[in-house]
Amino acid sequence: KFSLVVRSMEGPWGTGSKQAVNLIFEEKVWALTGCHDGRNAHLVEQAATKSIVPYISAWSSDPTLSQAFVPWFFNCVPTDRQQAQSLISSIYDKHKFRKIAVISCKDYDSNMASSSFLKALKASGKPEPVLYPPAESVRDSEMLSDKVAGSDTECLVLFCNPEISKTIVSRLNQKKPGIQIYSSLMAADENKLNPGDMSVFNNTICVAAGEWNEKKGMEFRNEYLKMYNMLPGMVASFSFDATGLLIEAIRISGKNEREIIQKTVQKINYEGVTGMISFDDKGNRKGSFSVMRINEGVPFKPE
Known part of the structure; x- marks a missing residue:
């Protein structure tokens, strides 16, 4: 059984770091994920690195996040x-x-x-x-x-x-x-x-954005619509995949040890709503990311 512990990044500068530290030391989470902007993603990455906790970013495309070569950082989004x-x-x-x-x-x-x-x-x-x-x-x-x-x-x-x-x-x-x-x-x-x-x-x-998985995307959109009475967009889709990938990595790991989970994420090939997800040695998502037209908030056909 998995529990998702949520914290808001809203607030003055530094809130993101404080919330990440709270999740790590008070809630003792096994891993972190979030749809942060670039600046807040850097704060969470710093906290995760110092505490040795896997962190999967689900929205920021800031390429400097992976420049520190931190093995605990992964990005589901094309940089x-x-x-x-x-x-x-x-x-x-x-x-x-x-x-x-x-x-x-x-x-x-x-x-x-x-x-x-x-x-x-x-x-x-x-x-x-x-x-x-x-x-x-x-x-x-x-x-x-x-x-x-x-x-x-x-x-x-x-x-x-x-x-x-x-x-x-x-x-x-x-x-x-x-x-x-x-x-x-x-x-x-x-x-x-x-x-x-x-x-x-x-x-x-x-x-x-690359071509997304049509079947998984339709299933996700239907379930999301039933639950929230609105269609999911880009942020929801990447966040859904980041969370699903983490759950799959923890299941494969068989233990709630952060280092084992990190090594599993590093090697994983996960088929998500946004397509196949795997990571290079810097934690960036692999792929060529073809150009797509947007409809109803998500990619729907090649240009």
Whole structure:
């Protein structure tokens, strides 16, 4: 029998670290998982590393999380670098777009995603895109959308939070419906937008998520709908897989010893809603992560 102990990361800076420490030492959990943003994921990773507890991240795509080569860290989500490689391949090689623009925000996760994309682009020797000023407000996003709509841009790449992304996509759907829009996964955070707002992305934006397991995805969506009266999005899907993977690893381990569980996770091949999950020696998820169109908050068909 398994028990899921939940703690909220909401609060002032440092709350995430305190909650992780509470779970480790007070609740004596066997492992940690969570859908944290980049900064909070770093705090949890630090606590897990010092305490030798397996930690599976279920939302942050920050590639620096694995740079410490900590054997206790694993990520179910394609990193910004992995997403960048897939986006560049689609934009420049498959579709051969030449008039490309990028809009990002100033927050930590947006900056990390855009920096990863631009570094990968420079390393590939591809032409640089037009870089618009960062969007810091809804008003900024409206103004930038109008600039893009009035330009000859063929393809727009977004590295923005969900609210800004929604505003830009909605405006361009009206003013420049033919433009191809790509985005990092962060835009599709269903915890930040209601279902009506999320529908703006339907069959419009493309993300590097890879092809998901259709059968498992349908079963999960049906059960989630029955329980919560709404469809699961990206965050729920990755979180479901991270939890299921941990449970499977603990069952295979046969013991509640953290080190044994960690070694099992390191070697596991787990078929989840988001596809096959296994990890490289840095804890990053293996895979090529093909570019998919979004519908109802999740990938539903190749671009």
